[in-house]
Amino acid sequence: MAVSLRPLQRVLARWAVRGTTVLLVEAPGGWAARVAVERAMAERGWRAASSPADADALVVCGTPGDGWGEVLERTWAQLPGPRARASVAAPSEVPGALEGLAASLLDDDVQRVDAAARDLVPADVEPGDDMHPAGLELAGGEDDLRDGLEMDVLRVPLGPVLPDWPAGLVLRTVLSGDVVVRARVEVLPGAPQRQDPADDVARRLDAAAQVLRLAGADDLAARAVRLRDAVPAPRTSSTDRPEDAPSPRTSSTHRPQRGALSGTSSTDRREGGAGAAQRRRSAGDVRELRGRVERSRVLAWALREADVVTSSPTSGAESDAAPASAPDDLRDVGLDARRRTRDDVRTLLLGLLDLDARDDDPGRRIRAALDALPERLVGVDVVSARLLVAALDLRTDTLDADDLAALAPREDDSDDDSSDDDSDDGSDQHMHHGHAHG
Amino acid sequence: MADAATSGWAGLLAVLVLGAVGVAGAFAVHRLTAVAPRGLTAWPWLSGWHPPEHALSRYHARWYPVTVVFLAFDVEMLFMYPWVLVVADVGVSAVVEMFVFLGVLLLGVLWARREGAFSWQ
Structure with a gap:
């Protein structure tokens, strides 16, 4: 019986592998590797998975550091068989890795051994009872942000394994319904990566593509990805030009547009006009994309919906004082607390696609944004929060060791949080009542 | 056949x-x-983390007040079907009664609005 089914299994497997779905996980520093994987996937007709259940293969891009092991193992355990995994630390490893994935998925013996060896029910699922379904606690109550009714809140971590999400970022949120009540930012580290200013345009386009995908503008996102992959990549010269990498002179005097597109002006001159012409064309394409994004009515409509809880704790009397202390700081990083989240998203998205806008010190901008995020996200719904995080283009590979130490995952999960925030919440809630009745 | x-x-x-x-x-x-x-069988997917609690929870269904208000006006429309058949015969008093009834309902709506039942932001 089994012998006669072999050809059928081979046909089915080959047919399935033609459309393999890949769950991409990016560790900080794995940006180039992920882009290379995405490009190779597009060539093979593979597509990105939105969750482990949707995935045939798990690809880890970059070099995951401390804290990743558990996350990756848990994700891997959630992939249904046949499954395959690969690690891609550098773009050069991509063809071999994808070839290996396809071979592994096609190898029936390997997949059967894998399926026989794993627990089809996780070992930590308990029978549970009414108050502890599957051994989990029930959600606890907390005052609702919008109108003070006591509703259950859920602790929901966002990231690091999440499509269209910054590498390694973990946003530990407490949700009341779909509204963020509290948030804490953590970053799972990767391998340190030297920033290549020449990547800036491609990275902006990548971030813009993520925002557009999250906003449902798939055609515009696909266009941004095509432009990202068409940006002339001066990879060959990234090692042999110490003079123009982080020098303050070049970064302060270059014309932003040229600087962004021609990080390798010396090589550019050497290879003649062809590269320059290509860059000009590329810049024109980006401008054209920006125009489309600006004109798209559907997108404008999707990013216009009112979404912010106006009576959040930060919008009471206190908010008059809070923005006054650091308004420029917040506006600098695109987080104007007094504007609506999706307006911010739209502004940031257009900023990403504006090559004249300069981003001299992305590291400083990103640190400030990470600091401001937890407070900014209070009262924002989950979808807007994801849009905002994507639009901020949080390049976690710019963080240095000190930042990472400050943002390292903490064990004291959220019980501590809720206990020391309780007193604040009480007063905020009180204030909020006054606001609503006034 | x-x-x-x-x-x-x-x-x-x-x-x-x-x-x-x-x-x-x-x-x-x-x-x-x-x-x-x-x-x-797998745990719910939470970006690579274990769920700290079951998602079975009480949440605020903000459409309830809107539903109730809709029902009130729906029933009121039911009253208006027989009313339109007799309003011409009964005359001014029927019009006044109906609009007083409408006014009472509308007061309820204004009250609900003041309480923030319709604010979705």
């Missing part, structure tokens, strides 16, 4: 049998070729 009826039933039977065979065939192929036909 009888022939037509028979052939009609035969066609239906054929479609049913074909459908059943197709479904059974797909199921059999799945059982015989899948690496783990029983399927996988």
Whole structure:
């Protein structure tokens, strides 16, 4: 019986592998590797998975550091068989890795051994009872942000394994319904990566593509990805030009547009006009994309919906004082607390696609944004929060060791949080009542 | 006539049998070729983390007040169907009564609005 089914299994497997779905996980520093994987996937007709259940293969891009092991193992355990995994630390490893994935998925013996060896029910699922379904606690109550009714809140971590999400970022949120009540930012580290200013345009386009995908503008996102992959990549010269990498002179005097597109002006001159012409064309394409994004009515409509809880704790009397202390700081990083989240998203998205806008010190901008995020996200719904995080283009590979130490995952999960925030919440809630009745 | 009826039933039977065979065939192929036909039980996916609590929870259904207000006006519309048939005969008093009734309902809406029942932001 089994012998006669072999050809059928081979046909089915080959047919399935033609459309393999890949769950991409990016560790900080794995940006180039992920882009290379995405490009190779597009060539093979593979597509990105939105969750482990949707995935045939798990690809880890970059070099995951401390804290990743558990996350990756848990994700891997959630992939249904046949499954395959690969690690891609550098773009050069991509063809071999994808070839290996396809071979592994096609190898029936390997997949059967894998399926026989794993627990089809996780070992930590308990029978549970009414108050502890599957051994989990029930959600606890907390005052609702919008109108003070006591509703259950859920602790929901966002990231690091999440499509269209910054590498390694973990946003530990407490949700009341779909509204963020509290948030804490953590970053799972990767391998340190030297920033290549020449990547800036491609990275902006990548971030813009993520925002557009999250906003449902798939055609515009696909266009941004095509432009990202068409940006002339001066990879060959990234090692042999110490003079123009982080020098303050070049970064302060270059014309932003040229600087962004021609990080390798010396090589550019050497290879003649062809590269320059290509860059000009590329810049024109980006401008054209920006125009489309600006004109798209559907997108404008999707990013216009009112979404912010106006009576959040930060919008009471206190908010008059809070923005006054650091308004420029917040506006600098695109987080104007007094504007609506999706307006911010739209502004940031257009900023990403504006090559004249300069981003001299992305590291400083990103640190400030990470600091401001937890407070900014209070009262924002989950979808807007994801849009905002994507639009901020949080390049976690710019963080240095000190930042990472400050943002390292903490064990004291959220019980501590809720206990020391309780007193604040009480007063905020009180204030909020006054606001609503006034 | 009888022939037509028979052939009609035969066609239906054929479609049913074909459908059943197709479904059974797909199921059999799945059982015989899948690496783990029983399927996988997994925890809910939380970006790579273990869920700290069950998602079974009380949440605020903000459409309830809107639903109740809709129902109130719906019932009020029911009252208006008989009312339009007699309003011409009864005259001014029927109009006044109906608008007082409407006004009372509208007061409820204004109250609900003041309480923030309709604010979705």
